[in-house]
Amino acid sequence: MQPAGSGPDDVLTYLAPSLAKHTGCTLIDIHPGRGLWSSKLHELIKPRTHILAEPYLEEYLPHLQPLLDRPGSRYCLVDWADKHLWKPQRYKEHGLLQNFHSGQDITTTTKNRNDSLLITANMAVPALPKRFGASSTSARSHRKLLDYAMDIKKSSGFQADGPVRLLMWLPMSEQARILPRSVEQRNQTAFHLEATCLLEQIVIGKRLQKPKYHLKDPSIELESRRRVPERMRTESVYIPPIQRGKLERPVHVSSGSVSGSVIYGLDKVNHRRTPDWLDELQSLRMRFRDRDFGQFTNALENDEKTEEPKSSKHHHKTLSPEYQRMMTLERHLKTLGNRRDKAKELLKEQSIIESLASAAHNDESSDAVQRAARTQELNERRNAFRTRLDAMPKLTRMQFDLSSDDRKALSMNPPLLMWDRRKADPIVAGKEDFEPQKELCLLDIEPRHPYPYSMISSQATYFELIASTLLRRSSQKLSALDQIAPGAVQALAPKVPTLWGLAQGWEQKMGDLRVRCITADMIYQLAVAWDQWSFKPDPADILAKFGDRDE
Numbered sequence: 001m002q003p004a005g006s007g008p009d010d011v012l013t014y015l016a017p018s019l020a021k022h023t024g025c026t027l028i029d030i031h032p033g034r035g036l037w038s039s040k041l042h043e044l045i046k047p048r049t050h051i052l053a054e055p056y057l058e059e060y061l062p063h064l065q066p067l068l069d070r071p072g073s074r075y076c077l078v079d080w081a082d083k084h085l086w087k088p089q090r091y092k093e094h095g096l097l098q099n100f101h102s103g104q105d106i107t108t109t110t111k112n113r114n115d116s117l118l119i120t121a122n123m124a125v126p127a128l129p130k131r132f133g134a135s136s137t138s139a140r141s142h143r144k145l146l147d148y149a150m151d152i153k154k155s156s157g158f159q160a161d162g163p164v165r166l167l168m169w170l171p172m173s174e175q176a177r178i179l180p181r182s183v184e185q186r187n188q189t190a191f192h193l194e195a196t197c198l199l200e201q202i203v204i205g206k207r208l209q210k211p212k213y214h215l216k217d218p219s220i221e222l223e224s225r226r227r228v229p230e231r232m233r234t235e236s237v238y239i240p241p242i243q244r245g246k247l248e249r250p251v252h253v254s255s256g257s258v259s260g261s262v263i264y265g266l267d268k269v270n271h272r273r274t275p276d277w278l279d280e281l282q283s284l285r286m287r288f289r290d291r292d293f294g295q296f297t298n299a300l301e302n303d304e305k306t307e308e309p310k311s312s313k314h315h316h317k318t319l320s321p322e323y324q325r326m327m328t329l330e331r332h333l334k335t336l337g338n339r340r341d342k343a344k345e346l347l348k349e350q351s352i353i354e355s356l357a358s359a360a361h362n363d364e365s366s367d368a369v370q371r372a373a374r375t376q377e378l379n380e381r382r383n384a385f386r387t388r389l390d391a392m393p394k395l396t397r398m399q400f401d402l403s404s405d406d407r408k409a410l411s412m413n414p415p416l417l418m419w420d421r422r423k424a425d426p427i428v429a430g431k432e433d434f435e436p437q438k439e440l441c442l443l444d445i446e447p448r449h450p451y452p453y454s455m456i457s458s459q460a461t462y463f464e465l466i467a468s469t470l471l472r473r474s475s476q477k478l479s480a481l482d483q484i485a486p487g488a489v490q491a492l493a494p495k496v497p498t499l500w501g502l503a504q505g506w507e508q509k510m511g512d513l514r515v516r517c518i519t520a521d522m523i524y525q526l527a528v529a530w531d532q533w534s535f536k537p538d539p540a541d542i543l544a545k546f547g548d549r550d551e
Helices: 007-022 036-045 057-068 088-093 137-154 172-178 188-196 218-226 228-234 278-289 321-361 368-391 394-411 457-470 478-483 488-495 498-502 520-531 539-546
Strands: 026-030 049-053 075-078 117-122 165-171 197-205 427-429 440-447
Touching: 007 036, 007 197, 007 427, 007 440, 026 036, 036 049, 036 057, 036 117, 049 057, 057 075, 137 165, 137 172, 137 188, 137 197, 137 440, 165 172, 172 188, 172 197, 172 440, 188 197, 188 457, 188 520, 218 228, 218 394, 278 321, 321 368, 321 394, 457 478, 457 520, 457 539, 478 488, 488 520, 498 520
Parallel strands: 026 049, 026 117, 049 075, 117 165, 197 427
Antiparallel strands: 165 440, 197 440
């Protein structure tokens, strides 16, 4: 799968300023496929060595051979199995990375980025006859990115000589889990990339993968988009509007801005990310209006005077399948709208409670009567609010929880999700821009340097264990820490003040706190507090019980 036509030129023009520092580098090109992207990138950065690492030569050698046969070619080809393509020692053994260290013989900590090495990888390889031991595209891409993040932490692998940049092509179906737009989609891979990398989406397909269960509040998505033009001006980035999709174009809103928290001023904007079946409903409405089908089977002539005749006149008739489907979708739409409206109303009440809780938390007034009155008002609102939450239907409560967490994620400084931190909108490309035709996305991944979390061995063990435990499911709660060691929440949560902010001012039990908005800083503080805990389990016992989560 390769960008075709003018696609590579547009992308590389956008990337050219940041790629200038890699001129004359060693370029490792994993799964180059037909070599279209490879040749364009080669022309731009003029690498001293361009390693084409393609295990499927029987498919792609005819396309790559012209590159190898060019006069003075700096290309070289290896056809190792996929498991060897990400191991720098293999390249060193074959004399392809002559100045590269394995990491064990480095006597001082590397302080500079390793711009003499650049990796580009195509993880959207079309389906080929499966080899023994090969994994799916999804599992392979997530595993490689997780390994990449772990190498940054340990200064190992390709990161042994300093942080190394990665350009990775992925199917659009995978980008939502790696660069999520909602906390519902945030998983362990996304968390570790947030902790270790600066990630920008350079190319995006025209069709986004929508959340599986619930939709992101449209006002939150609008606020995220509203912030992008200022970042683009700061970074001097410009993308012609014709290359942006509907979700990537700047938003101009006359009222409603956010300072510290989101965003009820945008409520008047009539914009919704709609469920997949809405197109079907709109089509059915138009067909019904145009008399393409009637309310009853074989009864179009009965619908000439009215589109919706009274059922009492036609009790002996059978409703047509199209009409039944249309009414079912209408009910779904009404239910979804009611659910969103109730969640929206509760979000406003929650915002008031948060403000009262924050004021009470920071209150240094000496007037005991006023403090008692404010505390009483806060407790009354909390209790009434929790009563309303407990009485809500399950799906409405889940919609509220998601909207609340997405709002909190965007309100953080910096925003929690890497998508909400983007410096610029991505270039939009359709499947016609690729060969074969399939929509892809391009991620530009640079390690955070220096890595911000310095930990001793035991703290690193706790960090990985806490992260994997809390982020196992998007609905996980802080009480999951007690699965590792009973009493952990009660002992450790008070030592991490930033967790109070996640409590939203109305959570009464810290163990009930949803943790899909937990940050790497919070988990780092938990790991340090855990290491200082008098009743902490021995790291060896943890590894024996849970295994090494890095593997």
